[in-house]
Amino acid sequence: MNAIPENMPVADARKQSEITDEQARFFLDQGFLVVRHVLAGEELRLVQEEMMKLYERGAAGAAGDPDYMYGRGGRSGKDVLKRIEYVIDKSDPMKALLGHPFILRSVEKLQGNNFVPTWDSMVLKAPDEGIIVNWHRDAAVPEGCKDPRPIFNVDFYLDEADLRTCLWVIPGSNNWPKEQAAARCARPGFDTSDAIPVPMQPGDVIFHNIEVLHGSPAGEGNPLRRTVYYEFRPGEIEMEFGPHTLEYIKLKQHVLLECIKWRQAVPYAAGEEPFRYRPTGAFAIAGARVPDTFRYPHEAYFRRRN
Amino acid sequence: MNAIPENMPVADARKQSEITDEQARFFLDQGFLVVRHVLAGEELRLVQEEMMKLYERGAAGAAGDPDYMYGRGGRSGKDVLKRIEYVIDKSDPMKALLGHPFILRSVEKLQGNNFVPTWDSMVLKAPDEGIIVNWHRDAAVPEGCKDPRPIFNVDFYLDEADLRTCLWVIPGSNNWPKEQAAARCARPGFDTSDAIPVPMQPGDVIFHNIEVLHGSPAGEGNPLRRTVYYEFRPGEIEMEFGPHTLEYIKLKQHVLLECIKWRQAVPYAAGEEPFRYRPTGAFAIAGARVPDTFRYPHEAYFRRRN
Numbered sequence: 322m323n324a325i326p327e328n329m330p331v332a333d334a335r336k337q338s339e340i341t342d343e344q345a346r347f348f349l350d351q352g353f354l355v356v357r358h359v360l361a362g363e364e365l366r367l368v369q370e371e372m373m374k375l376y377e378r379g380a381a382g383a384a385g386d387p388d389y390m391y392g393r394g395g396r397s398g399k400d401v402l403k404r405i406e407y408v409i410d411k412s413d414p415m416k417a418l419l420g421h422p423f424i425l426r427s428v429e430k431l432q433g434n435n436f437v438p439t440w441d442s443m444v445l446k447a448p449d450e451g452i453i454v455n456w457h458r459d460a461a462v463p464e465g466c467k468d469p470r471p472i473f474n475v476d477f478y479l480d481e482a483d484l485r486t487c488l489w490v491i492p493g494s495n496n497w498p499k500e501q502a503a504a505r506c507a508r509p510g511f512d513t514s515d516a517i518p519v520p521m522q523p524g525d526v527i528f529h530n531i532e533v534l535h536g537s538p539a540g541e542g543n544p545l546r547r548t549v550y551y552e553f554r555p556g557e558i559e560m561e562f563g564p565h566t567l568e569y570i571k572l573k574q575h576v577l578l579e580c581i582k583w584r585q586a587v588p589y590a591a592g593e594e595p596f597r598y599r600p601t602g603a604f605a606i607a608g609a610r611v612p613d614t615f616r617y618p619h620e621a622y623f624r625r626r627n
Numbered sequence: 628m629n630a631i632p633e634n635m636p637v638a639d640a641r642k643q644s645e646i647t648d649e650q651a652r653f654f655l656d657q658g659f660l661v662v663r664h665v666l667a668g669e670e671l672r673l674v675q676e677e678m679m680k681l682y683e684r685g686a687a688g689a690a691g692d693p694d695y696m697y698g699r700g701g702r703s704g705k706d707v708l709k710r711i712e713y714v715i716d717k718s719d720p721m722k723a724l725l726g727h728p729f730i731l732r733s734v735e736k737l738q739g740n741n742f743v744p745t746w747d748s749m750v751l752k753a754p755d756e757g758i759i760v761n762w763h764r765d766a767a768v769p770e771g772c773k774d775p776r777p778i779f780n781v782d783f784y785l786d787e788a789d790l791r792t793c794l795w796v797i798p799g800s801n802n803w804p805k806e807q808a809a810a811r812c813a814r815p816g817f818d819t820s821d822a823i824p825v826p827m828q829p830g831d832v833i834f835h836n837i838e839v840l841h842g843s844p845a846g847e848g849n850p851l852r853r854t855v856y857y858e859f860r861p862g863e864i865e866m867e868f869g870p871h872t873l874e875y876i877k878l879k880q881h882v883l884l885e886c887i888k889w890r891q892a893v894p895y896a897a898g899e900e901p902f903r904y905r906p907t908g909a910f911a912i913a914g915a916r917v918p919d920t921f922r923y924p925h926e927a928y929f930r931r932r933n
Contacts, residue, residue: 560866560873566911567866568877605872607927621913 332356339426352495352533360524363589369479371412372443372547375405394450395539401447409441410616420584424475425596428553432470435556435604437573442550451486451540456506459531463562470555473530478521479547486540489516494534511538556604569622578609638662645732658801658839666830669895675785677718678749678853681711700756701845707753715747716922726890730781731902734859738776741862741910743879748856757846762812765837769868776861779836784827785853792846795822800840817844862910875928884915
């Protein structure tokens with residue numbers, strides 16, 4: 322295993338208003354970046370509480386609800402809850418969280434001012450049922466895309482992830498050719514010889530490029546681990562390549578605006594300078610509209626040929 | 628003056644369900660195409676009646692309404708009504724007209740299945756106040772656009788246009804380089820030596836490419852002439868080059884769907900096979916939504932850089 326580099330840039334949301342140029346550079350080169358203390362105090366407590374409700378509902382068996390997804394538990398082999406989709410629709414503090422100014426300013430710095438929010442999900446490791454998440458890329462950059470801007474997830478940790486359960490990444494693998502990444506993923510076992518662990522505290526965040534190789538061990542006897550993933554994409558890439566339609570881009574821009582507004586109404590964000598979303602050119606919007614839902618199902622907005 | 632070519636293809640909406648390949652070819656080469664009998668009977672009567680109401684409102688002076696535009700009358704020199712914008716918003720039969728299946732099938736044939744409606748306006752020649760409309764192109768194809776599909780207007784004639792007042796076009800000038808078109812437009816007077824007149828009856832339609840050179844003489848002693856212009860653009864060109872934003876494309880797709888639905892409810896369209904709008908890829912839409920307005924002001928949706 323690689324140690325965490327001594328001089329690895331780590332952002333601190335208590336001390337910065339957005340990531341620095343050096344941190345942005347590290348993220349572009351290495352495919353991940355740790356940001357400490359994004360959620361704290363009342364917001365952390367609320368988000369934890371709300372996501373615990375969703376977890377409990379799902380753990381009790383949300384039969385028939387397609388937003389609750391199950392996998393085979395690592396210990397019992399039984400169906401255990403592994404993922405919940407559309408958490409923004411399911412919980413108001415998650416709407417306010419999408420408006421988080423440190424996050425949005427940093428996303429804008431990396432993706433430009435026409436970025437759009439895409440996925441919002443919670444990924445779970447059920448207590449003592451941790452499942453190995455083998456080495457993988459989340460998704461591929463669209464075929465033919467030469468735009469160098471990163472597509473990435475912002476992962477909000479609601480529980481501690483220690484060395485037993487935490488995410489491991491292979492730094493720089495986001496820039497590997499497809500074949501190299503595939504060969505590395507095919508290596509048997511959860512080999513960490515070229516990887517580093519990224520232990521996290523509740524409220525910490527990782528930015529991770531969709532193409533950086535990552536995974537996590539089974540973590541025997543693990544406690545519950547909840548991580549919320551908000552994905553963002555540069556609008557220009559989404560417009561040209563999808564996977565979503567133009568209609569989706571526009572609807573999600575309005576969701577973003579509404580969530581920024583939402584955040585301005587919560588007491589725990591009172592002292593903040595709100596993020597100003599200012600898309601331009603093809604992505605300019607004529608004025609905020611209250612979205613008729615916060616749940617635009619991906620499959621309804623994927624591009625199709627007929 | 629050129630005579631109307633003997634063998635000029637002319638479409639007839641009573642006998643065809645859309646323009647033929649030959650007519651499409653003529654339009655692409657020459658920049659215009661006549662379609663007879665698009666509006667007839669009850670629909671023609673209704674549309675004439677409704678547009679007369681708008682004309683009368685405007686002629687009485689619609690002070691302060693930016694949708695009513697005035698110019699100097701050719702005879703009196705006084706302000707006379709020359710154009711009314713957003714007629715679909717102002718009149719329900721104009722909504723149903725946007726759903727006209729012959730028109731939409733023909734637009735789809737020329738622009739592909741992702742076409743979008745853009746402008747909807749009425750252009751007027753006030754009685755005995757006809758103004759020379761000098762040789763011009765309506766607009767330029769966006770700089771850098773290599774897509775060969777035509778951007779064009781569908782002009783619905785509500786009154787007769789005889790040789791004194793009708794549109795003149797210079798066939799094929801849609802394919803001229805910019806410099807050649809500019810030089811031709813700079814020629815003094817309303818020179819018709821290389822042009823042909825296009826006399827029309829009420830209910831007839833001209834498709835005219837935005838780059839074909841056209842104009843009309845003052846038409847001394849002219850009667851009222853009302854022409855409704857519906858412009859359409861291939862979605863792919865609009866997406867890449869504008870002038871409108873992606874948000875506009877999507878909103879107008881929903882306007883189009885709603886107007887197609889609207890047409891299915893009017894008695895005079897009862898026997899028709901409705902047009903099925905089936906945009907694909909980036910332009911696919913997840914399902915019809917009733918638009919919150921039929922008037923999306925262009926200037927609110929033009930692309931801007933900040």
